[in-house]
Amino acid sequence: MSLPHAILTALLEKPSSGLELTRRFDRSIGYFWSATHQQIYRELGRLEADGLIRTLPAEQPARGQKKSYEVLPAGRAELARWTAASQDPKPLRDVLLLRLRAAAVVGTAGLDSDLRRHLDLHRRQLAEYEAIERRDFPPDRDSPEDRLRHLVLRAGIDLETFWTQWLTHALKEFAELSAAEG
Amino acid sequence: MSLPHAILTALLEKPSSGLELTRRFDRSIGYFWSATHQQIYRELGRLEADGLIRTLPAEQPARGQKKSYEVLPAGRAELARWTAASQDPKPLRDVLLLRLRAAAVVGTAGLDSDLRRHLDLHRRQLAEYEAIERRDFPPDRDSPEDRLRHLVLRAGIDLETFWTQWLTHALKEFAELSAAEG
DNA sequence: AGTAACATGTAATGGGTTACATGATTCG
DNA sequence: CGAATCATGTAACCCATTACATGTTACT
Numbered sequence: 001m002s003l004p005h006a007i008l009t010a011l012l013e014k015p016s017s018g019l020e021l022t023r024r025f026d027r028s029i030g031y032f033w034s035a036t037h038q039q040i041y042r043e044l045g046r047l048e049a050d051g052l053i054r055t056l057p058a059e060q061p062a063r064g065q066k067k068s069y070e071v072l073p074a075g076r077a078e079l080a081r082w083t084a085a086s087q088d089p090k091p092l093r094d095v096l097l098l099r100l101r102a103a104a105v106v107g108t109a110g111l112d113s114d115l116r117r118h119l120d121l122h123r124r125q126l127a128e129y130e131a132i133e134r135r136d137f138p139p140d141r142d143s144p145e146d147r148l149r150h151l152v153l154r155a156g157i158d159l160e161t162f163w164t165q166w167l168t169h170a171l172k173e174f175a176e177l178s179a180a181e182g
Numbered sequence: 183m184s185l186p187h188a189i190l191t192a193l194l195e196k197p198s199s200g201l202e203l204t205r206r207f208d209r210s211i212g213y214f215w216s217a218t219h220q221q222i223y224r225e226l227g228r229l230e231a232d233g234l235i236r237t238l239p240a241e242q243p244a245r246g247q248k249k250s251y252e253v254l255p256a257g258r259a260e261l262a263r264w265t266a267a268s269q270d271p272k273p274l275r276d277v278l279l280l281r282l283r284a285a286a287v288v289g290t291a292g293l294d295s296d297l298r299r300h301l302d303l304h305r306r307q308l309a310e311y312e313a314i315e316r317r318d319f320p321p322d323r324d325s326p327e328d329r330l331r332h333l334v335l336r337a338g339i340d341l342e343t344f345w346t347q348w349l350t351h352a353l354k355e356f357a358e359l360s361a362a363e364g
Numbered sequence: 365a366g367t368a369a370c371a372t373g374t375a376a377t378g379g380g381t382t383a384c385a386t387g388a389t390t391c392g
Numbered sequence: 393c394g395a396a397t398c399a400t401g402t403a404a405c406c407c408a409t410t411a412c413a414t415g416t417t418a419c420t
Contacts, residue, residue, distance in 0.1 A: 009284045032279040083284045084292030097214040102191045102265045104330040110266030148286040152279050
């Protein structure tokens with residue numbers, strides 16, 4: 001039940017159409033809550049039916065024509081309620097760790113090339129986050145809103161840093177295991 | 183499509199019944215791939231229908247009676263195939279980060295108590311992982327299988343370490359923001 | 365007029381979650 | 393024999409994913 005609130009947040013930052021939201025989810029918010037355009041359209045329909053958002057008065061809706069939404073007071077209230085409500089952290093769920101566990105039983109053949117690929121992907125993501133940090137958060141110029149957004153970006157940077165370090169370590173282990181076998 | 187392979191891995195480590203698997207998913211494998219008993223029973227049925235596992239010959243199945251499964255050669259082959267197959271990492275999806283982003287728009291009221299609660303939960307999880315590490319992986323006594331399993335545990339430890347550090351930092355930021363306001 | 369890109373939407377499938385149902389075993 | 397616990401299973405709902413469908417705008 002987080003997608004509607006992700007959309008409310010995005011719409012409060014800037015009223016948008018479904019496709020514009022989709023594009024913004026591919027950057028920014030999508031870095032920690034991704035969504036496809038199908039999910040977004042369905043959710044926009046529900047949010048409008050629930051009276052939390054409305055189409056901008058200027059435009060009239062028609063299929064194939066742009067339709068922009070803005071958040072109503074009830075929507076802002078619901079987002080504030082949700083933000084403050086306690087929620088348990090979700091247990092970790094990671095396919096790569098599962099594959100490593102499986103490899104302990106059926107062997108590591110073929111796994112190291114994918115580890116290298118993942119390492120490369122995480123390095124790229126890390127570089128992207130760091131570029132955003134340099135661009136959007138120069139030192140000592142943060143408003144309160146910026147400090148919160150910077151904090152979120154920091155989590156992304158630290159997580160990608162963790163993965164690059166862990167994958168580097170894993171590849172070293174793999175090399176030692178192969179050397180011991182061969 | 184990872185749950186069947188998580189089950190195959192668990193069954194290769196030790197043939198088990200549905201409820202035994204459920205208990206083991208609450209520890210060990212469930213630390214990075216959780217599942218409920220309903221998921222497990224449904225999946226066991228499919229795996230048996232697909233000829234990847236079978237009930238242990240000794241026992242005959244009846245509702246309410248224990249039914250243990252073991253992996254067939256085809257199941258081991260499928261697990262090896264899946265382990266070696268390339269898979270993209272899933273994008274991050276984290277509610278807490280989303281709530282922080284929302285808080286930048288609707289305010290941080292009520293959030294810090296939940297941050298403290300999360301910090302406590304992550305500290306406990308970290309302590310649990312570290313206890314497992316001390317118990318199961320004494321220094322310099324690792325077989326190849328143990329080194330892989332240790333590597334997976336290391337990921338868990340490093341991730342929980344990241345969260346405790348990040349949450350500590352976040353709470354400090356919150357304190358400064360409140361001080362600036364009040 | 366044709367076509368590419370933009371924009372919104374529907375349908376089908378499958379996994380995850382929650383609630384509920386039912387049989388077997390154990391113990392007082 | 394009654395209750396608690398163990399063990400397996402069914403049903404309904406929701407969300408995510410994939411593939412597909414349809415209309416509009418801009419450009420040549």
